[in-house]
Amino acid sequence: MGEWIGKIISCLASIFFIGIIGFVAVIFSVLSGGQTFYMPLIIAVTAALILYIIMLFFAPGKIRIANRSLLGFFVVCALATAAYEANQAYHNSIPTVSEQDFDLSAYKPFQENTKAVALDQPSTLKLESPLPRLDGATALYPLYSAFAQAVYPKKEYDLYDSEVSANTTPDAYKNVMDGAADVIFVAGPSTQQMAIAKEKGVELKLTPIGREAFVFFVHADNPVKGLTTEQIQGIYSGAITNWQEVGGKNEPIRAFQRPENSGSQTMLQKIMGNHKLMKPPNEDRISGMGGIIEKTSDYKNYPNAIGYSFRFFATEMVQNGNIRLLEVDGVMPSKETIANKTYPLAAEFYAVTAGSDNPNVPKLIEWILTPQGQSLVEKTGYVPLTGS
Secondary structure, three states, X not given: OHHHHHHHHHHHHHXXXXXXXXXXXXHHHHHOOOOOOHHHHXXXXXXXXXXXXXXXXXOHHHXXXXXXXXXXXXXXXXHHHHXXXXXXXXXXXXXXXXXXXXXXXXXXXXXXXXXXXXXXXXXXXXXXXXXXXXXXXXXXXXXXXXXXXXHOOOOOOOOOOXXXXXXXXXXXXXXXXXXXXXXXXXXXXXXXXXXXXXXXXXXXXEEEEEEEEEEEEEEOOOOOOEEOHHHHHHHHHOOOOEHHHHOOOOOEOEEOOOXXXXXXXXXXXXXXXXXXXXXXXEEEEEOOOXXXXXXXXXXXXXXXXXXXXXXXXXXXXXXXXXXXXXXXXOEOOOHHHHHOOOOOOEEEEEEEEOOOOOOHHHHHHHXXXXXXXXXXXXXXXXXXXXXX
């Protein structure tokens, strides 16, 4: 009797020890983002070891079978892990098209060898203090940096904390509504951004300063050359799920989306009209507090993927030879088709204000609409309003 009690106690102690190790390993795998594969694997390994311990103590006559079974199980686990890591390596090797990866510092005003374009002659406007605080979309920073370079005093302008900042479209709208920015350069506001402005008692004034195309792109090897507006609506509503339905290969469509209230996501929502957007591909991200948050994935250039952005970013800023722009309703996006308005998804972008009392704000916006300001719009790579 005492021998059995000793076995039970030893067995329970071993199981407890293995369970603690398994629990710690599970927590570590979750915090490391491995909950989809490694967490189930650790649970399975822990359960197998517990079963082995029980057999070791209470079925010693079958220990050879248990040893072989455990060895076979570990071989299967090792092969599964190798296959998983190989698959992860493949996915990680696929290029990502992300605005967050773009180096805006190359376009900072006044720095040596800046990519921000310059006027051919001295500006007719020169501003001094108080300088309007500028902010805006990532893709428009090269443009309003060029504006600042033409009319602002020469000095260092920090990318995220100066009179010429770049905080992305959602933050720029927040900053102009909160009074932290005087002028922002963005696509038109989303329904939610308009509602927030109304709630805050802020009137957004939108001054068109140029035109741009909203574009869709695919992997360079995708045989599909173009889509109709209706097909785009079908893809992003979930009604069209296979490239074969639009003249491509028999592959499921991976339709990536951008974060809510970004300029490009707002444009997609306008294109969708009454069609409800389907849920986008998501990836889990561990937050700083140890929880899990959901983030809309950046465009990953899978052979069966489709993504979207504005033409300038997709062609001038990314310079990614692995993607190809699509025709929409039979028209390719180009400066010419944007200017003559034959490309159906062209839209104006704006200088947006919200009641700033800076006396230099109207001077700056008025100058942007002059031939000099519009020449910087064109030289940067956008389509100016004049002559369009």
